[in-house]
Amino acid sequence: xxxxxxxxxxxxxxxxxxxxxxxxxxxxxxxxxxxxxxxxxxxxxxxxxxxxxxxxxxxxxxxxxxxxxxxxxxxxxxxxxxxxxxxxxxxxxxxxxxxxxxxxxxxxxxxxxxxxxxxxxxxxxxxxxxxxxxxxxxxxxxxxxxxxxxxxxxxxxxxxxxxxxxxxxxxxxxxxxxxxxxxxxxxxxxxxxxxxxxxxxxxxxxxxxxxxxxxxxxxxxxxxxxxxxxxxxxxxxxxxxxxxxxxxxxxxxxxxxxxxxxxxxxxxxxxxxxxxxxxxxxx
Amino acid sequence: xxxxxxxxxxxxxxxxxxxxxxxxxxxxxxxxxxxxxxxxxxxxxxxxxxxxxxxxxxxxxxxxxxxxxxxxxxxxxxxxxxxxxxxxxxxxxxxxxxxxxxxxxxxxxxxxxxxxxxxxxxxxxxxxxxxxxxxxxxxxxxxxxxxxxxxxxxxxxxxxxxxxxxxxxxxxxxxxxxxxxxxxxxxxxxxxxxxxxxxxxxxxxxxxxxxxxxxxxxxxxxxxxxxxxxxxxxxxxxxxxxxxxxxxxxxxxxxxxxxxxxxxxxxxxxxxxxxxxxxx
Numbered sequence: 202x203x204x205x206x207x208x209x210x211x212x213x214x215x216x217x218x219x220x221x222x223x224x225x226x227x228x229x230x231x232x233x234x235x236x237x238x239x240x241x242x243x244x245x246x247x248x249x250x251x252x253x254x255x256x257x258x259x260x261x262x263x264x265x266x267x268x269x270x271x272x273x274x275x276x277x278x279x280x281x282x283x284x285x286x287x288x289x290x291x292x293x294x295x296x297x298x299x300x301x302x303x304x305x306x307x308x309x310x311x312x313x314x315x316x317x318x319x320x321x322x323x324x325x326x327x328x329x330x331x332x333x334x335x336x337x338x339x340x341x342x343x344x345x346x347x348x349x350x351x352x353x354x355x356x357x358x359x360x361x362x363x364x365x366x367x368x369x370x371x372x373x374x375x376x377x378x379x380x381x382x383x384x385x386x387x388x389x390x391x392x393x394x395x396x397x398x399x400x401x402x403x404x405x406x407x408x409x410x411x412x413x414x415x416x417x418x419x420x421x422x423x424x425x426x427x428x429x430x431x432x433x434x435x436x437x438x439x440x441x442x443x444x445x446x447x448x449x450x451x452x453x454x455x456x457x458x459x460x461x462x463x464x465x466x467x468x469x470x471x472x473x474x475x476x477x478x479x480x481x482x483x484x
Numbered sequence: 485x486x487x488x489x490x491x492x493x494x495x496x497x498x499x500x501x502x503x504x505x506x507x508x509x510x511x512x513x514x515x516x517x518x519x520x521x522x523x524x525x526x527x528x529x530x531x532x533x534x535x536x537x538x539x540x541x542x543x544x545x546x547x548x549x550x551x552x553x554x555x556x557x558x559x560x561x562x563x564x565x566x567x568x569x570x571x572x573x574x575x576x577x578x579x580x581x582x583x584x585x586x587x588x589x590x591x592x593x594x595x596x597x598x599x600x601x602x603x604x605x606x607x608x609x610x611x612x613x614x615x616x617x618x619x620x621x622x623x624x625x626x627x628x629x630x631x632x633x634x635x636x637x638x639x640x641x642x643x644x645x646x647x648x649x650x651x652x653x654x655x656x657x658x659x660x661x662x663x664x665x666x667x668x669x670x671x672x673x674x675x676x677x678x679x680x681x682x683x684x685x686x687x688x689x690x691x692x693x694x695x696x697x698x699x700x701x702x703x704x705x706x707x708x709x710x711x712x713x714x715x716x717x718x719x720x721x722x723x724x725x726x727x728x729x730x731x732x733x734x735x736x737x738x739x740x741x742x743x744x745x746x747x748x749x750x751x752x753x754x755x756x757x758x759x760x761x762x763x764x
Contacts, residue, residue, distance in 0.1 A: 269499040270595075298610070305607040309722040315693050315700060316724060422618075424719070432701065433730055436721040443618040443715035446738055450731055457727050 245361025249353035253343020258357040265332035275322020275330040287342040316429035351398035362387035426456030549658025553650040557640035567628035580625035584613040615718035642670040668708035
């Protein structure tokens with residue numbers, strides 16, 4: 202996206218007066234659409250549309266051996282694919298840096314056992330565990346990818362059904378799993394404390410949340426705040442500019458406040474979705 | 485993940501022997517309780533005390549600029565190379581670019597590291613790039629790229645911040661135009677204990693929540709600062725920390741970053757004086 206100086210000034214002045222180009226206030230979010238269970242081959246999936254940003258997340262589960270340093274923990278891995286469908290800038294290896302940044306931020310945000318307890322994914326101490334592959338596909342890019350991805354991931358994990366293991370037999374070195382055939386008999390993940398990310402973007406002297414593509418273009422730097430429950434699980438700075446310590450504290454506060462609100466709204470929406478409802482654009 | 489077939493990567497499923505040793509079995513939780521009880525860190529530092537620093541420039545003679553930093557056992561070497569045209573870029577960019585590569589040497593950690601960059605190293609590279617980008621006058625070398633390579637020779641905690649501080653010094657040594665001196669400090673948080681400049685054991689203590697009845701906060705915070713402009717160029721945290729603790733840690737780190745500045749300054753002055761003497 203290319204903006205001329207006049208357009209940038211227009212965005213900047215709007216932010217200064219607490220009236221952004223799309224009529225929002227500084228701490229307002231754009232409308233969102235969330236669907237769950239949209240991919241039939243996945244164990245859990247979600248699609249989020251945040252104004253022009255479109256993200257599809259699918260969770261696949263496979264069996265694996267736990268890491269020797271953490272024999273009681275299962276594994277979770279995040280892959281982000283910034284396809285050139287989303288924006289021409291991602292063509293070739295253009296989106297690779299962004300994809301790595303998003304997946305690493307997710308990995309660190311989910312790394313604390315207080316945010317996501319991977320011990321529940323362990324089947325047999327040191328021998329067998331579930332591995333969750335969380336694949337994130339960016340379908341359209343309209344700014345604020347970090348937030349959109351984190352919400353979609355949380356919804357997809359909420360939607361995930363882990364096959365129910367009836368019993369585990371050990372015979373020498375052979376491990377035999379007896380997995381239930383009944384699809385309705387499954388376990389759910391506890392995602393109450395799964396982190397929600399909010400990107401706080403600094404434009405001029407003010408900080409805004411949920412920047413659209415034009416606003417992202419005007420900003421020198423932003424802070425991604427991942428909040429799990431009432432604690433902060435990850436902070437990651439993007440962009441090139443530097444911040445005054447006071448601004449940093451201020452933006453952390455704003456991010457924290459908005460993330461708590463966002464998390465509440467998300468939990469409310471998720472609790473309204475009936476698990477057996479048929480919906481989604483792929484069905 | 486592409487595997488380099490020309491190198492011996494070692495068997496795939498090996499496990500460091502230290503997992504089965506006695507010191508490993510004395511769990512980190514016990515070590516933490518010990519520190520809490522005695523109120524003293526294992527190397528008898530105060531909790532807000534940074535380790536002694538040793539820096540020198542010109543460690544790599546072939547590089548344009550280089551720096552070597554030691555924080556007791558943490559040893560990092562950084563080299564900066566001449567600007568070159570940004571590769572594979574069709575359009576002309578008005579700003580220069582930094583390319584940062586952060587790498588743990590295979591023998592630097594308890595567990596052997598592979599030669600290819602893993603996710604953690606890539607993340608560290610990105611953080612390093614972010615921290616340095618706001619220090620360097622990028623408009624001074626349009627369409628050119630400066631390469632910064634950091635290699636950790638020995639990891640005893642706080643590698644990333646050591647690499648950032650050293651990279652700032654190496655860039656200055658290379659004569660890359662900069663706005664300011666950059667210093668960086670790491671902090672580990674476990675419940676109500678703040679470990680400034682943690683060692684690798686202290687970092688591991690802070691990596692996971694230790695069982696406790698009420699307050700279970702833990703995490704690692706890295707802050708990089710530009711001294712004269714009083715700007716935070718990079719701030720990175722992970723774990724599970726409340727907002728109040730985080731604000732507290734920012735002010736402590738801010739203070740410690742300031743304490744490091746005279747050391748870097750002194751070394752730069754020494755370097756300039758040496759150069760002047762050589763030229764006259």
